[in-house]
Amino acid sequence: LVSRDFKKEDSIIDVNGVKIGGGHLAIMSGPCAVESKEQLLEAAKAVKACGAQFLRGGAFKPRTSPYDFQGLAEEGLKMLREVADEVGLNVVTEIVNINDLDMICKYADMLQIGARNMQNFQLLKEVGHTNKPVLLKRGLSATISEWLNAAEYIASGGNYNIVLCERGIRTYETFTRNTLDLSAVAAVKELSHLPIIVDPSHGTGRWQMVRPMARAAIAAGADGLMIEVHPHPEVALSDGDQSLKPDNFAVVMQEVRQIAQMM
Numbered sequence: 092l093v094s095r096d097f098k099k100e101d102s103i104i105d106v107n108g109v110k111i112g113g114g115h116l117a118i119m120s121g122p123c124a125v126e127s128k129e130q131l132l133e134a135a136k137a138v139k140a141c142g143a144q145f146l147r148g149g150a151f152k153p154r155t156s157p158y159d160f161q162g163l164a165e166e167g168l169k170m171l172r173e174v175a176d177e178v179g180l181n182v183v184t185e186i187v188n189i190n191d192l193d194m195i196c197k198y199a200d201m202l203q204i205g206a207r208n209m210q211n212f213q214l215l216k217e218v219g220h221t222n223k224p225v226l227l228k229r230g231l232s233a234t235i236s237e238w239l240n241a242a243e244y245i246a247s248g249g250n251y252n253i254v255l256c257e258r259g260i261r262t263y264e265t266f267t268r269n270t271l272d273l274s275a276v277a278a279v280k281e282l283s284h285l286p287i288i289v290d291p292s293h294g295t296g297r298w299q300m301v302r303p304m305a306r307a308a309i310a311a312g313a314d315g316l317m318i319e320v321h322p323h324p325e326v327a328l329s330d331g332d333q334s335l336k337p338d339n340f341a342v343v344m345q346e347v348r349q350i351a352q353m354m
């Protein structure tokens with residue numbers, strides 16, 4: 092269902108009137124984790140001012156250490172919804188547990204399946220039975236074929252509203268958090284009709300690298316970007332090292348739009 096052989100034309104995913112794919116540039120930005128109403132509102136206003144259409148923010152954080160901030164759960168979802176409505180954005184947020192599906196669907200416009208759950212087949216099947224748009228991130232060590240098969244799990248349940256997100260993969264390199272695989276954009280465009288966006292924040296782990304990689308992603312043909320933005324990255328409860336401050340984000344967006352126009 093997700094292969095280019097099955098459907099020749101690019102799919103365009105519509106989220107409350109915002110189109111993803113087919114030449115539209117989707118921008119999903121906000122903090123890694125929802126920390127407080129103030130933090131979220133400041134981030135949301137900043138990204139909205141730069142033309143983002145989606146507010147991202149995790150309420151359930153799949154942290155490497157159990158002692159790290161795990162997210163505000165439903166309280167965080169409520170903040171996401173309130174702030175997004177106030178500012179005029181769609182909410183994209185991660186689901187890590189099938190049991191939270193109905194609850195998260197009440198607050199979110201798009202469900203994010205994180206890298207660590209890309210092959211959580213039960214979760215994929217369950218979101219496949221909803222009609223919520225899904226952002227499916229590439230697994231930490233997933234091949235493109237495994238990733239597209241994960242998308243197939245969602246589509247086979249009847250939900251075709253799928254957007255892929257390249258977020259870097261594990262390699263032997265340690266300077267960067269992950270190795271952003273921009274060749275995956277070209278590969279996915281050849282193999283699938285689904286839109287694909289790129290996350291240079293998790294893809295590099297370093298805020299200094301977000302700007303060049305964002306530009307490269309759009310030049311490579313990506314349909315959009317997911318970028319972590321925090322009003323005060325130095326005190327962020329997660330992923331501060333890879334989060335842009337609002338002023339830097341504005342510069343990136345300006346450059347990226349110029350490149351998108353040339354595509």
Ligand code: PEP
Nearest residue numbers: 123205206207228258293
């Ligand atoms: C995130 O988007 O905050 C996140 C946890 O991403 P990933 O699943 O790609 O690591």
Ligand code: MN
Nearest residue numbers: 123319329330
């Ligand atoms: Mn993060």
